[in-house]
C-alpha cells in the first residue's frame with residue numbers, strides 16, 4: 091500500500107478543541123446519537139429478516155375431511171392427510187372402513203397390500219388384516235379405527 | 249456496553265484487532281480528490297451482499313419446478329411476512345447492481361485507471377461484469393413467468409450465431425431442444441451456487457489486486 095501521506099489533516103484543530111472540558115458532554119451526546127442511529131438502522135434491517143423467518147400463516151386447514159364414495163373401489167386403500175394425521179380408507183365387501191394409518195408399534199405409516207389383503211408396516215414388519223387386527227410382527231394392538239358418517243355419497247370425518 | 253468492551257478486549261489482546269482496524273478503517277484517510285464516483289465499486293459490492301442475503305431468504309421457499317415455481321414466488325410475496333419486500337429488493341437489486349457495475353466501469357474507463365500496473369484490475373472487472381449479467385439472466389427465469397420464459401428462450405438463442413458449434417451450445421444451455429424443467433433446474437443451480445461461487449473468487453482477486461497496487465491517485 092504505497093499511498094501518499096496526506097498533506098493536511100482537516101480534522102486536527104477540532105480534535106484539539108474537543109479535549110477541552112466543556113466539550114466532553116457534547117462529545118458524549120454525539121456518541122450516544124451515533125450509537126442510537128446505528129441501532130435504529132440495524133433494527134430496520136433485522137426486522138424484515140426476522141419476520142421473514144417466522145412460520146408463514148398458511149390458509150386455515152379444514153377441520154372436516156370429505157371423501158366421495160365414488161373415489162373408492164373394491165379392495166383398494168385410499169390415503170388422506172387430515173389435521174396432521176394420515177388416514178387410510180379401505181373399501182372391502184362394499185363397506186368403507188377408516189383407520190389411522192400409523193402403525194401401533196412405533197408409528198410408521200402402514201401400506202395396503204391388495205394381494206395378501208393385509209396392511210404391512212415398512213419399519214419392523216408388522217402385519218394387520220383388513221379389520222386392522224394384528225397378524226404378526228412386534229404389535230399387539232390393532233390399528234386405530236376412525237369414526238365417520240356417510241352423507242350425500244361422501245365419507246365425512248370430523 | 250461493558251460486556252461488549254470485555255468481549256472486544258478478549259479478541260484484541262489475542263489477535264491485535266485495533267491496529268488492523270486503525271490502518272484499514274478508522275485512521276485510513278481518503279484522498280481529498282476522490283469524489284463520490286469513487287464509491288461505485290464499493291456500492292456494487294454492497295449490492296452483491298444484499299443479493300446474497302435476500303437470495304438466501306427467498307431460497308427458503310423457492311421450488312425449482314415449472315409446476316410450482318410461480319406459486320412458490322407468489323407464496324413468498326403474499327403469505328410470508330415481509331416477503332414482498334425481500335422479493336422486491338432481490339429483483340430490483342439485480343438491476344441496481346448492473347447499473348453500479350456499469351457506472352464503476354465508466355469511471356475507470358474515463359480516468360484511464362486501467363493503465364499499467366492495473367490492467368488486470370480491468371480484465372478481472374470485465375469478467376465480474378459478465379458474471380453479474382449471467383447472474384441476472386439466470387435469476388430472471390426462476391419465477392417462470394411468461395416474461396422470464398421468453399427472455400430465457402431469446403437469451404439462450406444468442407450462441408446459435410457461433411459458427412459451427414452454435415446449435416450445440418444452444419442445446420447445451422437449454423439442457424435439451426426446448427426450454428423445460430431441465431432448463432429451470434440448470435439455471436437454478438447456476439444462479440444459487442455456481443455463479444456466486446465463481447464471482448466470489450473473481451471478487452477476491454479484484455480486491456487483492458487493488459490492495460497490492462493501491463488505488464489510482466486522481467489527478
Ligand code: FES
Pocket residue numbers: 193194195196197198211212213214215216227228
Ligand atoms: S413401527 Fe410398524 S412395525 Fe415397528
